Amino acid sequence: MLAEDQKKVVFRIFRFNSGDGGAPRFQEYTVPVQKGMTVLDGLVYIKENLDGTIAYRSSCRMGICGSCGMIINGFPQLACQTQILHLESQVVEVRPLSNYPVIKDVVPDLSSLMRNHTAVRPYIIRLDDEKERPTREYLQSPQELEAYLQFAYCIKCGLCLAACPTVATDASFLGPQALAAAYRYIADSRDSGMEARAPILDTPHGVWRCHFAGACTEACPKGVDPALAIQLLKRALVLRTLRLARVQAPAPVAPPLAPAPRPDIPKAPEPTVALVREQKSEGVEERRS
């Protein structure tokens, strides 16, 4: 008999194996659910107690790694962040993320996401060689940080691409994740990679393919607003084309710390240990000579 605070929910799980060539189907499992259980907990219960053959991807269980993205009751969500009882449904339908090939059951092939992400060069690009041979930290104000911070919270879970209606029709579209990542670096005051990224972004299947449906923003589990990033990216590209963009040198490195000596604090004594070492080494040199 179930405890008073325990309910039974039917998990309707998409089953498919790209390796065996079988047709996709749904399989149902009854799972005892209590307050606090997530969809991922339900999947773990099924795998451990009912059917060890179901395949899903998960890792951190706390909405950080972005591994457990799937379509839950018709909406792309992270399984580890979706409380079963909050769905307010007797049936929890779990499907793999849309717009990706399926490897097995609810495990999608995220290669296209990673390929597009890599294509926009998601790292700081600088024309000087400070990045190759760093001397000091970059100087960046809190306001400059604010310009890109929210876009840096992306965990690459791929939910935005699953929600995007344009990705569904245009397989060559870079997608909201890659475009938001591009803007994250273009808006970074340390970066000067606009010219390097523009040939990838300023194409028919780049930033201009976005219809501004906004589904990506709605789906993002981290509160990132890729739709906003894409519109800001469009503005940046148009200003660049019209030569109206404000040319700004990338953030300089911080000046060396040189605190002014305070008269009320006595000067530190000379480092005696180093002096002893120096004297010793001099003695060794003398003996050698």
Added chain:
Amino acid sequence: MRESIWWTVSIACAVVMVLLLSLHMGIMHLAGLLNVLGLNLGDVRAFSAVVARGKNPVQMVVYVIFLAVALYHGLYGLRGILLEVTQNRRWEVTITGLLFLAGIAAFVYGTYVTVKTFTG
């Protein structure tokens, strides 16, 4: 060429279209409001007024400009729809080329009709 150039031109065309359509709506359909504002244009929808406007060189130039911007804006939008379902570079070039030719043909024909009305 950069896609942002085509996109910017398309937006500029939309702005011109909004301005010209506002002018059209004001003159043709808001005569009462213009009267209140002290601007009496007479019966702008009378046949004689339509013929007179057809003979006006300013009207002819505005028609040709409107034709150009509407064609560009419309065909650019159509190209966007077609390219979205085309994943092949060769097809993309073909579609762009065909739409460019269709736009030129429509513009030449439309301009011919406008000029003919003006001179005829």
